[in-house]
Amino acid sequence: MPRTDAGHRTTAHTADLTVQAWAPTRERCVAHAVTGVVESVVGTGPPPATTTVERDLEGATDADLLAAVIDEVVYLLETRGLLPAATEVLATPTGLRARFSMVDADALEPVGAVPKAVSLHRLRCERGPEGWWCTVTIDV
């Protein structure tokens, strides 16, 4: 039976961080994975967004698109000091459009290690009988 719920959780990986997410659609699934990554750094309930950043991202597979979206989060954190308080993901003809509602990371109290890269080890983003499911391991 197709799922109607959506969510995310972190699971154990010895050295780093593994995030799993699930949702009825691929786009919501990817957005939930981003939320899982952000919560691992600054916890839940970030302050209201102050700016929006939109990015069109490409990838050969759904898993690569997932990696591209999270790579973008890492890049924007390091180079602009921004973290997404909320993320909306839309399908485009060539991939995904990520719309990040951003907050200034310097104003947030970190609660965990900072993400630095997306590993391709066991990277998956796929549709199953119940809906979409993804798993991604982040180097921290």
Added chain:
Amino acid sequence: MRITEETPYRFRVEREGGMRVPGIVFASRRLLPDPAVDESLRQVANVATLPGIVAASYAMPDIHWGYGFPIGGVAATDVDEAGVVSPGGVGFDISCGVRLLAADLDREALEPRLGAVMDALGHSVPRGMRRGSVWPMPDARRLRDVLEGGACHAVDMGHGVQRDLVRCEDGGRMADADPGRISPRAVERGLGQVGSLGSGNHFLEVQAVEEVYDARAARVYGLRPRQVCVMIHTGSRGLGHQVCSDQVRVMERAMERYGISVPDRQLACAPVESREGRAYLGAMAAATNFARVNRQLLGEAARRAFATHAGCGLDLVYDVSHNLAMVETHVVDGRRRRLCVHRKGATRAWPPGHPDLPADLADVGQPTLIPGTMGTASYVLAGVPDGRAFHSTCHGAGRVMSRHEAVRRVRGEALRHDLEEHGIAVRGTSWKGLAEEAPSAYKDVADVVDASVGAGLCRRVARLVPLGVVKG
């Protein structure tokens, strides 16, 4: 997977499937990973499938689950027989490593000034999520000088002294760096990070020499009992991570052309002598030079804190990487061969008399620096004649517990209290970050060092204990 105990410190993963060589894990029974919770032995077997691999897919006693390669993995491929280089065999944090400096000061003399030194370090060492660096780069051209010149460029610009270069691997500058292979995105990430600690397991510690095992080597290295030291553990920051991400994808696309398939995407690779292989090694060398400048600048920040608040200088003992691929010559099966030696969470440990050692270290062998966990101990080891695994040894304690589990079991506030009860000053960034790095999340570093020595990988020189921790 069939594992045979060959000696108390050497286990063999028998060849099966696509493995071209066996796996050899240097560990005690106690340190051998539990396959139920840690997939690193499977990763040892996966690495054994790489084209051109020679002798064995090795693992050090601090082996734990990585991605692609295990952390603690060593693999060498024959450059002249289409052997490959794999960015995953170096890891995201290219040239992550350790720098040890020694003060002309004993721990008793530092004690009344420790708080002031720690406050100064806490203030001057950029770390954690927030941006900031000791040496901000105004533009890509200045960063290019760092990527080409490494620590030599930093010293030329007044950030350090000539002797620092003698005590840094490769004289502080890795040859054949090709900054042209670094993407604009990697450059952008690196501009604001020259002289920054980062987060995760990176740290700067004020330590004291607790025990000397080899007085002659310790004297040559510049260490004596009760002496105050500073240990810095960090790497190439976002720039190195971006280089790895970029190059793994390049190699993944190229593999089909070379007829290569791998059991894990993060093992993507290409022949060392291919366009992609040479491009990676050029970019990796540039990121390595970045890492050395990063540690050089953090060392300079520590020197300023000690000069101001403790009235003493800091001399470099050594700076060594534990995430690197180097083309080296080794004798395998009675033949001298040009090998690309990947060390992912493993440290090169040249033996006494090795021609690449600086003259003053030639008689005693290369120092290898093994950071322990907060509140335990770190070690200075040395290379030995007939060292195994292409003269490699361990790189740290090695995680046994996930960050997730560590946070569930340990409260950062309680950990800090516990450390301070034991006289260890802590300057952290977040409670959860502190809890993730709790000593209980790691193997016992003393067990790791015992196994490394027992397996014939190295010998002990000194043990250092923490007095203060600045946590990334």
